[in-house]
Amino acid sequence: MEILERLFNVALIVATIRTTAPILLVALGGSFTTKAGIFNIGLEGQMLVGAFFAVIGSVFTGSAWLGVLCGVTAAVVFALVFVVLVVTFRANEVVVGLALNILAGGMTISLMKAIFGTRGSIVGQGIVGLPPVRLPGASQLGSFGQLFSGYTPMVYVAFAMVPILIVFYQRTRLGLHIRVVGEKPEAAEAQGLSITRIRYIASLLCGVLAGLAGAHLSLGYITMFTENMSSGRGFMAVAVLIFSNGDPLKVLAGCLLFGFSDALALRLQTFGFPSYLVLTVPYLVALTALFALAYRSRPRIITETMDSMKRLLRTPARPPDTTRTGDR
């Protein structure tokens, strides 16, 4: 019991919020492309270049916020290449996404060696991290104050994005257009909407959020850059997007699940569980969720056919009734 008490407490919630933020940001970015009908496996790479160039920007300008801007710019460039190839040149989304991920991995390592002369990671070197935000009055709440206060800015941005995106999809013209292009491209085309334009916009918006996620990873979550530091978060985000279909609330729920398993894994490590096993937990959770939800949304057509067949078998066969025309 004592172990459970030490495991589940306010600090775990705080840790969950911290670990959820990066994956939530990147998944919400992916929600734009998902809603617009693009399968974006390149989130991982966008996040990675975002993290790298945020560090570069931070080191060379001495300002964390200019670093964030650099990171976002780099991720947007990747998103632009992605959408040019996928939409304009009609290349396969999976192929382009994977290639961009590989490119991001190779490029960041090569540039790291060229600029800093090191392999592995960039620590120190004058990286300026994002300062934690202390909300006024939070200190009076005692230990619950830390639930709301003291995170780095991107954590607030990530959670604030959820209601913003809900409103965006429900209430704005662009949000509606993105949804139409994703769900019924024929209708969009008939309406005279440019599918190309909408998909470009969606992908670039996705790049912005993926870049923020990356910048958060290297300037907020921790203040350093490591080879392949996105470590599959982009892919987990894609898993979330598959079963949430990009709906912001469901994305939040999925990301909280991964954030929680991540935080729990980190916690278990301090209890002496081998880190190699503990680190598999978030991936296993992602896989389980992917499979479980695929099972739940198994092709309805089968059950529908079964139902209609049952109905057929129950009612004795007779010639089609031609008099019932006012049925609808």
Added chain:
Amino acid sequence: MSEASRRIFGQALAVLFALMLGTVVIIIVGESPVRVFATLFEGAFGSPERIAGTLLQTTPILVCGVAACISFRGGLFNIGVEGQLFMGGFAAVLVGIYIPLPPLFHVLLGIAVAMAAGMAWIAIPAFFRARYNANEVVSTILSNYVAVLLTSYFTIFIFKRPGGWSETSQILPSAYLPEIFSFSRLNWGLVVGLVLAVGVHLYFRHTPRGYAVTIMGQNVKFAEYGGVDIRRHIMMVLLASGAVGGLAGGIEALGVHHRFMEGFAPGFGFDGVIAALLANGHPIGTIGTALFFGALRSGSLLLEVDTNASREIITVIQALIILSVSAEFIMRRRGDSMAAERRWKF
């Protein structure tokens, strides 16, 4: 110009374009492109030993490439070759250490177990893809991370060589895959890979089941109307692909390293996948692209020694090649409605 030669010409043009972009990247990184490419070539083909080294790097890329080809042929993406390679390699090493057998049988058993391990590792994603349409791209990618962590755990916490550092003991010599030349670790795995590539090609070309899979890859609905059992074939294709991925690990374990260690085969699975993509999913073409990537890898070892560029610069070049090739083979399909285009279905 015939269709095939036009396509090869187009691919070559795209590769050339990518190499030009690569040149720009090399300049940005602060190296001389001439020097980098010369070093790469020197490192890959400079001497008989280096050529053997290139072929040594080619072998796992080729086998992994064939694994990916099998899945592409059926319209599926097995991006988890890397994970299957790790599981296969680890299983083969266990057989090599703990089950003493006469030489030939030992190797065969090791290879068979490696293939079974690769197959087992893809079985769950394959089942959920075949049965419930769970996206196999994401599930196989995520299982890569699990495979790497899991094998590391077993290596370090259970099967660690006494006194060693994150590696198992050596396998018994009876389990060694024999070497072809005395001066290199190049082994018969290369021959296995070549035979496999040709065999898979012939299988898809000349057997009814191979034809069914090909049709399924081109148009699932058409295949279904034609009487192909889609679920069964998806399952079989992914299992076969996983088995070949495991085979790649078995060859690496029994032929090259003779033990398992952390970071057993970095990136061969991914290189295989992109080699197969570059060859447009054609097993014979994959022989060529695997050789190309093997040469790049082998050359990059010298690159790291002789220049200031890091060896990951070749990853950049590879990615650029895939990107420009992916754009190239679509250009022909311009002009049709955006809406009518096949979209990825979740």
